[in-house]
Amino acid sequence: xxxxxxxVDGNLxxxxxxxxxxxxxxxIAADLPSLAARLRPDMLLVQGDTTSAWxxxxxxxRIGLAVGHVEAGLRSHDLTRPFPEERNRxxxxxxxALLFAPTAESxxxxxxxxxxxxxxxxxxxxxxxxxxxxxxMINGWTLHDNAVRTILVTCHRRENIGAGIxxxxxxxxxxxxxxxxxxxxxxxxxxxxxxxxxxxLGSTPRIELHPPFDxxxxxxxxxxxxxxxxxxxxxxxxxxxxxxxxLVLRDNSERPEVFASGNARLVGTDADRIVAATFELxxxxxxxxxxxxxxxxxxxxxxxxxxLDAIEDWHATQWPGSVAERAISxxxxxxxx
Ligand SMILES: CC(=O)N[C@H]1[C@@H](OP(=O)(O)OP(=O)(O)OC[C@H]2O[C@@H](n3ccc(=O)[nH]c3=O)[C@H](O)[C@@H]2O)O[C@H](CO)[C@@H](O)[C@@H]1O
Numbered sequence: 001x002x003x004x005x006x007x008v009d010g011n012l013x014x015x016x017x018x019x020x021x022x023x024x025x026x027x028i029a030a031d032l033p034s035l036a037a038r039l040r041p042d043m044l045l046v047q048g049d050t051t052s053a054w055x056x057x058x059x060x061x062r063i064g065l066a067v068g069h070v071e072a073g074l075r076s077h078d079l080t081r082p083f084p085e086e087r088n089r090x091x092x093x094x095x096x097a098l099l100f101a102p103t104a105e106s107x108x109x110x111x112x113x114x115x116x117x118x119x120x121x122x123x124x125x126x127x128x129x130x131x132x133x134x135x136x137m138i139n140g141w142t143l144h145d146n147a148v149r150t151i152l153v154t155c156h157r158r159e160n161i162g163a164g165i166x167x168x169x170x171x172x173x174x175x176x177x178x179x180x181x182x183x184x185x186x187x188x189x190x191x192x193x194x195x196x197x198x199x200x201l202g203s204t205p206r207i208e209l210h211p212p213f214d215x216x217x218x219x220x221x222x223x224x225x226x227x228x229x230x231x232x233x234x235x236x237x238x239x240x241x242x243x244x245x246x247l248v249l250r251d252n253s254e255r256p257e258v259f260a261s262g263n264a265r266l267v268g269t270d271a272d273r274i275v276a277a278t279f280e281l282x283x284x285x286x287x288x289x290x291x292x293x294x295x296x297x298x299x300x301x302x303x304x305x306x307x308l309d310a311i312e313d314w315h316a317t318q319w320p321g322s323v324a325e326r327a328i329s330x331x332x333x334x335x336x337x
Contacts, residue, residue, distance in 0.1 A: 003215050004133070014027045025058075028052060029058070029059045042318070043066045044056060046067060046068070046069055047126070048071050049085035049088045049089045050088065051088060057069070058091070058095065061095040067096045067098075069092050070123075070126055070307060071125055073107055073110040074089055074106055076252045078252055080159070081251065082250070085233070090113075093113070093118075097117075097119065098118055099121070100123045101121065101123065102125040102299065106122075123303045123307050124300070124302065125237055125303050127234050128238075128296065128299050129301045134215060149182070150181075150182050150221075150224060150225045150226055151228070152221050152225040152230075154228075154229075154232045156232070160231055160269060161193060167270065172207060173204055175279075180282070181282065182208070184225075185208065187212070189211075222239060222242055223242050226244075226281075227244065227245050227246075227281050228247070230247075230248065230249060231249040236258050237297075237298045239258075239263060240264065240294065240295040241294060241295070241296055242294065243263075243292045243293060244292070245263065246263060246264040246265075247278065248267065251266070257298070261293075261297055263291055
């Protein structure tokens with residue numbers, strides 16, 4: 001938020017150490033109706049596939065508040081992977097009045113689901129707006145070095161906790177034996193993730209473990225990397241836009257566009273497969289070049305404008321009147337946390 005010059009009007013401060021997703025969902029369900037009664041918004045906007053987005057959307061729909069979903073229609077078509085994200089996406093979309101699909105493919109997923117009742121608009125994704133904005137701000141900084149190639153790694157999917165993370169760490173240890181690589185790994189705050197990674201890789205030469213990077217630093221790290229290994233959602237959109245090859249440490253993906261554009265390959269969590277794919281991209285310049293053409297399946301940075309236009313259109317159909325009259329409802333008082 002700080003990088004964009006934004007401030008939070010109110011932080012509900014619902015996250016607690018050791019909390020289960022059910023406990024978080026209960027807290028949101030308890031707080032949202034009174035917040036909505038105080039602010040009287042016309043719509044609740046939720047982004048992505050988190051449990052907080054799901055619980056807030058469900059709670060809003062129970063009290064008759066319209067829901068708009070940014071990043072609608074992403075589907076891995078497997079409710080168990082990623083979990084609980086895929087289930088959250090399906091359920092948020094089913095109760096949304098406005099669905100902002102990043103791509104034509106995500107809109108097609110929604111068209112195939114009988115439960116979808118809202119209006120679907122293809123907008124691109126706001127993550128790319130953020131990425132390109134920050135990259136413009138930080139231009140000039142680079143990690144590129146011909147002798148030592150930087151590999152950026154992120155890894156935190158719930159279904160990879162345990163055997164998956166252990167295999168990924170084993171692969172990273174083998175990759176780090178090469179003197180021509182430097183591995184940078186910002187660790188997710190989930191203790192089950194950073195505990196396992198720190199224990200496996202804590203004192204490995206050429207592997208640098210970090211606390212999470214702030215977003216501008218993360219953009220610099222992605223932009224300067226020779227290669228990215230990741231099981232993340234957002235990085236699957238960001239790496240192609242930056243033209244950095246991505247090996248996806250998962251068995252499936254809700255973002256097929258990045259494989260069609262040739263920017264990413266699905267390698268799963270098998271250590272041999274991860275090492276082989278990484279070595280190929282380190283040793284074969286043609287293979288690396290083939291995955292390095294920037295691609296923009298999630299838009300070129302104007303998703304937020306398209307979303308705003310769609311909300312204005314939707315609002316006009318709900319409450320006909322002049323733009324000035326309608327604008328009044330957008331000027332909400334700050335949240336008293
Ligand atoms: C379960 C969950 O949370 N899912 C959301 C999460 O995906 P996911 O959990 O996969 O999160 P990512 O790993 O993609 O990270 C989210 C964002 O944080 C940035 N980053 C990551 C590591 C770091 O140290 N510093 C940093 O700034 C990434 O570049 C990205 O922009 O974010 C995606 C991008 O908004 C959303 O589509 C998903 O709804």
